[in-house]
Amino acid sequence: MTGIAPAPFTADDYRARMERAVQAADDAGLAGLLVAPGPDLVWLTGYAPPADTERLTLLVLTPGRDPVLVVPTLEAPDAVKAAGASALTLRDWTDGTDPYAITADLLDGDGRFGISDNTWAMHLLGLQKALPDTSYASLTEALPMLRAVKDAAEVDLLAAAGAAADAAFEEIRTMPFAGRRECEVGADLADLLRRFGHSRVDFTIVGSGPNGANPHHEMGDRVIEHGDMVVLDFGGLKDGYGSDTTRTVHVGEPTDEERRVHDIVREAQEAGFRAVRPGVACQEVDRAARAVIEEAGYGAYFIHRTGHGIGVTTHEPPYLVEGEEQPLVPGMCFSVEPGIYLPGRFGVRIEDIVTVTEDGGRRLNNTTREMVTVD
Numbered sequence: 001m002t003g004i005a006p007a008p009f010t011a012d013d014y015r016a017r018m019e020r021a022v023q024a025a026d027d028a029g030l031a032g033l034l035v036a037p038g039p040d041l042v043w044l045t046g047y048a049p050p051a052d053t054e055r056l057t058l059l060v061l062t063p064g065r066d067p068v069l070v071v072p073t074l075e076a077p078d079a080v081k082a083a084g085a086s087a088l089t090l091r092d093w094t095d096g097t098d099p100y101a102i103t104a105d106l107l108d109g110d111g112r113f114g115i116s117d118n119t120w121a122m123h124l125l126g127l128q129k130a131l132p133d134t135s136y137a138s139l140t141e142a143l144p145m146l147r148a149v150k151d152a153a154e155v156d157l158l159a160a161a162g163a164a165a166d167a168a169f170e171e172i173r174t175m176p177f178a179g180r181r182e183c184e185v186g187a188d189l190a191d192l193l194r195r196f197g198h199s200r201v202d203f204t205i206v207g208s209g210p211n212g213a214n215p216h217h218e219m220g221d222r223v224i225e226h227g228d229m230v231v232l233d234f235g236g237l238k239d240g241y242g243s244d245t246t247r248t249v250h251v252g253e254p255t256d257e258e259r260r261v262h263d264i265v266r267e268a269q270e271a272g273f274r275a276v277r278p279g280v281a282c283q284e285v286d287r288a289a290r291a292v293i294e295e296a297g298y299g300a301y302f303i304h305r306t307g308h309g310i311g312v313t314t315h316e317p318p319y320l321v322e323g324e325e326q327p328l329v330p331g332m333c334f335s336v337e338p339g340i341y342l343p344g345r346f347g348v349r350i351e352d353i354v355t356v357t358e359d360g361g362r363r364l365n366n367t368t369r370e371m372v373t374v375d
Helices: 011-027 039-045 074-080 101-103 121-130 152-172 181-195 209-213 256-274 283-297
Strands: 034-036 060-062 068-074 090-094 114-115 136-139 200-208 229-238 245-251 307-309 316-320 332-334 339-343 346-349 350-357 362-363 372-374
Touching: 011 034, 011 039, 011 060, 034 039, 034 074, 039 060, 039 068, 060 101, 060 339, 068 074, 068 101, 074 090, 090 101, 101 121, 121 136, 152 181, 152 245, 152 332, 152 350, 181 200, 181 229, 200 209, 209 339, 209 346, 229 346, 245 256, 245 346, 256 283, 256 332, 256 339, 256 350, 256 362, 283 316, 316 332
Parallel strands: 034 114, 068 090, 114 136, 245 372
Antiparallel strands: 034 060, 060 068, 200 229, 229 245, 307 316, 307 332, 332 350, 339 346, 350 362
């Protein structure tokens, strides 16, 4: 991902995000935030420099000072085109100079700073050498909710990404499954996501038969057979925001047991969705979905959390898992995706992206959650 973020965000939007981030850092007792290339930088500025560059690019946010983007001189022409560029000052550096000394001049010498999780180790070590009395905390640790609450425009983009993923599912279900390899169906899913507007496909999981019992199965050359349950989990980025949905289909008519397990997962997913409302702790959504599966006798076969946040990445806070007491807030967006996985036999997962509203939740995926049979 290189370049700038898409509309509808303006310089004022990015300025407000940076101000919000500085205030959150101050409230958390941090001296400031240091943001390297990655999703946090895109969200805060609209700028996505080359992900594989070894040259230091770093957004410096500190209370009482204007935001500064430290950027290599040869990449500055692209940085100034970003939608949020007018809301910050660019400080460029040329090869042969010390970017860490330049950054150090922008910071207090003994503070504790939040730093984005994907900062290269050599850059963190360079900062520590230039400022030996500073300390650092990852943004996920220090400010896990920084990007969690979406505004209306962000929710609209997530809804559009969800609708595109739904369209991909509606088309893939009309295609043949039996006699084809998992990787062939996965390639079709990726093509469909792109056809319906995705610029990036992050994953296409196709778990057929016993492979469906592995939640993150790497699709391979297994030939899908008549009588297989097939887990389809797919998503990526459309206009800078993520999709992620799962449906489980069956090749031909399912057995009574397969239908029963699918119904249990569907009921669990519905229970998790109905638990979504402002003020409820994230763990309560997990508990609601898990209780259905445990009551049906399959608790040992639900082996992952119920959900994860989504936004400019397909996995981010909040996480819907036991022990997470963060209350839900309108604008949060996350998956609700319980599953049952029977080793050596089959698996079932059903996943929607849900956003918290003022009085409950709204699904951003709207394809049927009933059992779907395919050829």
